[in-house]
Amino acid sequence: MLEPIRILSGAPSEPEAPSLPHNIEAEAALLGAMMIDNRIAEDVQLKLRPEHFFEPLHGRVYEAILRLVDKNMIANPVTLRPMFEADVSMRDLGGAGYLAQLTGSGAALIGARDFATQVYELALLRALIAVGRGMVETALDTSESVDPKSQIEEAEVALYRVAEQGGEEGGVKTFGQATRIAVATAERALNSGGHVSGITTGLDSINAKVGGLHPSDLIILAGRPGMGKTSLATNIAFNAAMRLVRDHEANIPDEKSVGAAVAFFSLEMSADQLATRILSEQSGISSENLRMGKISQQDFRNLARAAGELETLPLYIDDTPALTIAALRTRARRLKRQRGIGLIVVDYLQLLQGSGRSSDGNRVQEISEISRGLKTLAKELNVPVIALSQLSRAVEQRENKKPVLSDLRESGSIEQDADMVWFVYREEYYVALSSPKEASIAEGDSAADVTAFEEWQRRMEKAHSRADLIIAKQRHGSTGTVAMKFESRITKFSDLAEDYFTPMDE
Incomplete structure (x- = not known):
């Protein structure tokens, strides 16, 4: 510890500045x-x-x-x-x-x-x-x-x-340092078997398109209510945490693992609700049945087995409501220091609060502060941040319900700050809403009614259990659509057997 400077009596003199600690x-x-x-x-x-x-x-x-x-x-x-x-x-x-x-x-x-x-x-x-x-x-x-x-x-x-x-400024890197980081990233992707240079999403189809979740990236995951954005975020968080556990069991060091410890900030759902979702996915039991107790003894054994396996999962849930962006950043830093988190999920962006200065009656400015704060957090901690976001009701008023960037609420700043923007879209949801009455020629309905109902059945069959992840923005590569399987009963996303990737229309 540096000694305090003592001013001696007598003739005034300038005290010598203490030298910095060194050896x-x-x-x-x-x-x-x-x-x-x-x-x-x-x-x-x-x-x-x-x-x-x-x-x-x-x-x-x-x-x-x-x-x-x-x-x-x-x-x-x-x-x-x-x-x-x-x-x-x-x-x-x-x-x-x-x-x-x-x-x-x-x-x-x-x-x-x-x-x-x-x-x-x-x-x-x-x-x-x-x-x-x-x-x-x-x-x-x-x-x-x-x-x-x-x-x-x-x-x-x-x-x-x-x-x-250790006090590193971090702002300036030589080109040599930058290239070494780039080569290490490429090596990580090669060792993972291809496709993944960041944190895995656990879904091969998404990994193949975006290369995983990259450090310092802000990923906006958006969708209308009922599309399954929280389910997808929960799936990704679980997959990343589970991959880290498996890599540890295989003696793969953290720096070469494509898994990560995850911090999940849930401003909408409680920690036990999120845990129920994850247990539902892993045990194959409907989350609704879990909540209502409609399970058999065998189901309960499966549930207990899944709970036991997930007890040490490095997934940390903070369900504090009405967090400010400053408080979230403080908690994230603490988790990074104490738990070594490598991925942050925020559900959802519009429930965060800005500082008092920007939130006085100007919601657009407040959202701008929040999106900038999340991007700054991603860069500061050098981890990917997935922030869920609501879409405006403009989607519902169009014939084509597929979302576009302008559908993001207060979209200007969110779209600008994001490194990737993903939209979850399930055609099945909208087709089910447009169901015509069941028709039958024997009952005297017109041929047009029968044709309409049969057409609706074909559309429903095609859309059943299918979800699309629309990559609307990606700094690292091209945009496009990734098709996935969605089991609504257990809110689980998984890969389709076929390769359904299609490029976006220009």
Whole structure:
């Protein structure tokens, strides 16, 4: 802890500003140990990054060592020398011979991991000091409109970044860093058997179209009431969480898994209602029968088995009603830190509340704040966010009931902030509503009535248990329609046997 500055009596003098916490000797000893035994790099690189070193030259040496080790090359003063012959800072310290000096003490091997921990923790302290200074400067500045709530929110984001990423600014990446991330994403898709470079939806037809759910993406899942958007979101959340469990059982590390722990913010349904839906899907028992107790002993055994299997599922449900976007972001950060969530579902967007400033009589502005907040959350936590959304009643007034982007309520900001927009559409729902009376020639009905009823039956048969997921917007690829099977009795979506993908009409 830094000592407070004491002002001594006598002649006034300017106190020296305390130096930032650092330990150059620990940094040097760690680098020397890594050059003597390259295996140390395998342990320390999981936490320690070049920017954690107080001395920039040490950060560059550390990065060079990791680069050689990654290529299965020996990293020592000889192999590193060509990489630092033109380095000005290295010349100031006597040239490449400084690398050999770093390896002068073999005793550093004993405490190498402790040195790495200390370098990391001192970097956190420096980042914390930077956040504290920024908070003080912002709070003292009253030149513009004073907004303490927003300052608290920004401070919380900065502190979360320190806790989660060790103070990394994250705003600027070299092209080399960006390409490594891109290659790692492609490798993940290859190892998953193709199609999935993000978090799996558990539905091959959707994965094939969108490549899974990508980190930092905001996915808007919209539909009219009765279309099954909550059911699809619940299915995806369960599938992602279950895939993570299976990958853990197969000893697949989290960074290579296409599953994820899921945070489900349900502003409409209670946690037990969502749990009932999931149990219904997995046990094959109608959720209505579950609620009313219309089940046999065998059904109950199936239910108990499913409940037992899902007891440790990494799916966390927050059913707090009337959440503000700021409160949701706070809870999501906490779940990310404590539970390591990799996917967030919000059901649904219009039930969230904005801040008091934007919600005073201007719903469009409030929705804009909420959609921007969800996109910011996706980028900040580097996880996909699925936000469910209602559609306007304009859909019901058209002959063609298939939704389009303009049907999104307060659609301007939602459409703009979203990386993908999905619409759930079930033709069966609308065909059932247009049922003509059952006709029969024997009863004297006209041939036209019989024809109309037979045509309706054909349409109903074709639409039965089928749902379409319309990909209306996708930054990563093309738009289109994915056909799925929907079992309304247990609210479960699954893949159709046939490949029903069709491109959208231009």
